Amino acid sequence: MTEDPVRNLVDGQVVGNIVQARNATVISSQARPIAVAGLPPPAVFIGRxxxxxxxxxxxxxxxxxxxxxxxxxxxxxxxxxxxxxxxxxxxxxxxxxxxxxxxxxxxxxxxxxxxxxxxxxxxxxxxxxxxxxxxxxxxxxxxxxxxxxxxxxxxxxxxxxxxxxxxxxxxxxxxxxxxxxxxxxxxxxxxxxxxxxxxxLDVLNVPDAVRMLVAVLGIGNPDDTRVADDKAASERVARLCGGLPLAVRVAAAMLVADPERTVADLADALADERHRLRELDYDGNLAVRAAFDLSYALLDPDQARLLRLTALDPGPDVALDTITAITDTNRETTRRLIRQLRAAHLLQPGRSPDRWRMHDLMRLYAADKADADPERDQAIERMLDHYLAEVHACSDRHGLVLTGAVVQAVDADRANLISAIDLAHRTGHLHHVVQLANGLAAYLDRRKLLHEWISIDQTALTAARRIDDPAGEAELLVGLGFALSQLGRTATAMKCLREALPLFRELGDRVGFGVALNRLGAVYRQTDRPRWAVRCHLWARDLFVEAGVTKSHVSALHNLAVVHRQQGEFDRAVVLHQEVVALCREADMPLLLGRSFDNIGVTYREMGRFDDAIECHNHNLRIAEEQADTHGYARTLVNLAVTYRAAGRADDAAACQRQAERIFEALPGVNPFGPASTG
Structure with missing residues (x-):
């Protein structure tokens, strides 16, 4: 390097600052390369x-x-x-x-x-x-x-x-x-x-999750067609992975690592909730649990507690009030913690406002954490107590006084309540099993969830007998008998109702005895034994009058009127139905009031009084709509269709029938026009 002192120039290659000097030696640093193309290779990417x-x-x-x-x-x-x-x-x-x-x-x-x-x-x-x-x-x-x-x-x-x-x-x-x-x-x-x-970002839908399985297997071996060859099992794997790309990727890696393993075998392994997270772990490098651990570790103690205790609820989503009960906190604290977990994407909005859910795999993860929590049993009991208080609002032996608002409130928690009964049975809370089952009877009848009702009551009967609860057992037998009778299983229904009678007698429960008699009379009517039906209904009526139980008294009169109508005693049936109408108005029982109008309509139809019959059916349609009694509304449409047909109004009959069929198809309960649904 040479320097021109006059012009203050330095001749040579210089990197960095120039320092003015007569004689200088400049040693430059090595230039650092620029690295602005540093993206990793893209992972297997599907959809989005x-x-x-x-x-x-x-x-x-x-x-x-x-x-x-x-x-x-x-x-x-x-x-x-x-x-x-x-x-x-x-x-x-x-x-x-x-x-x-x-x-x-x-x-x-x-x-x-x-x-x-x-x-x-x-x-x-x-x-x-x-x-x-x-x-x-x-x-x-x-x-x-x-x-x-x-x-x-x-x-x-x-x-x-x-x-x-x-x-x-x-x-x-x-x-x-x-x-x-x-x-x-x-x-x-x-x-x-x-x-x-x-x-x-949400999870993948089932088709995209299956496409990811296909893509990963295809990279490992282009000739691997296991996923494509078994679509049903592949879709099952995708669902069991909850569409979570990491879980799908782990499942694919397991298949790639074991070329002889079938997709169906993998699906069977993932189906067991107790071991699903353990299965979704490939050599520790790809593991769903490990990914969740990182998020869980960042939670403060209150957030972590709410997450794991909320996972104890077996329903698809959980109401704010239920979470508050499970965690034994106040609503304000619960809301604050939920907002924080929502921001961390560990809780997601549920089906309606103030309901919250977890991804299936996150729920399994949090529930696993809850299993090790010493507070677990207390939290389950708090949850069951909360649900028991909820069903008490719809506990009526005849299901005659449930308002539409009560029914809709229970609708939101239906899946949770039914699953909670199973949880209570598995965890030894047998008193809750019995009380929840009996408390849900009126609701299940109202919604015609008869298969669910039968299953629940059978489970609860086992619990009642194990804890020696004759009162709970007797009430369950009545509910079970009534549900069975509505499905036409009259022999088994009659057996249940007859078993309930001595239990009520030993308990000294005259009203319960009357309820069982009233239900038994209805089964006798179904099996064409009107004399026995009348005797049961009259005996039940007398017991209810003696006890001053208006609702049950009205129910017995209603059933008695139906028997007389079926025997062709139309005038007597009309008189009894009109008596029921008066009592229903006095006691504010709109559902039974509407049913009585509908039955009066049937009676008038059989008497040839078609205009009066149509008016009565329409009266009940208005009441059923006001009370959100969808099943009752559809059943009345069927009766109205029959009346229109008898009156020679075929077009009106067909229109009513079509409307009824559409309603029944959309309902979760029993559909008289097609295969029964368990809801």
């Missing part, structure tokens, strides 16, 4: 076209979208990173980011000492842009300024920040220049980030 389209519309240079950052959130293993990497590859291939792309894993869900701090992340990003380590400032604020200054002079660039656990971890990494774009992945909903659009 809608999400990719949304991202592309924002990443494209000519886009009108001025939002510089997208935060992709979702459940652990849902494919957030896969989506971000795939979208980034597409964008780079399209030439949208001439300044390059850089990706950094912030490890936000690792152990605290393993997470990448913003300062460390900035050091890596600056190094990727070619800044030598000795020129990277030690202070985080200085690193932020340098990072943003370099980006301001750089062509359009894409930054992918993976596994971000919170806004504080990523804010320092955001460019100051809106030309650049950032894709963020997080298990949390990063609502606190300014100028960031949120994209919550």
């Amino acid at each position: 076209e809608g999400e990719l389209t949304r991202l592309a519309s924002s990443l494209e240079p000519r886009s009108d979208d001025t939002v510089p950052a997208w935060a992709i959130g979702g459940l652990p293993g849902v494919g957030k990173t896969a989506l971000a990497v795939f979208a980034a590859h597409r964008a780079v291939a399209a030439g949208w980011f001439p300044g390059g792309v850089v990706m950094i894993d912030l490890r936000g869900y690792d152990q605290p000492n393993q997470r990448i701090t913003p300062s460390t992340a900035l050091g890596g990003l600056l190094g990727a842009l070619g800044v030598a380590s000795e020129h990277i400032p030690p202070d985080q604020a200085d690193r932020v300024r340098l990072w943003r200054s370099l980006l301001a002079d750089r062509e359009r660039m894409l930054v992918v920040a993976d596994n971000v656990s919170g806004t504080d971890q990523v804010i320092p990494l955001l460019p100051g220049d809106s030309r650049h774009r950032v894709l963020i992945t997080s298990r949390h909903r990063l609502a606190g980030l300014d100028h960031t659009r949120l994209l919550d």
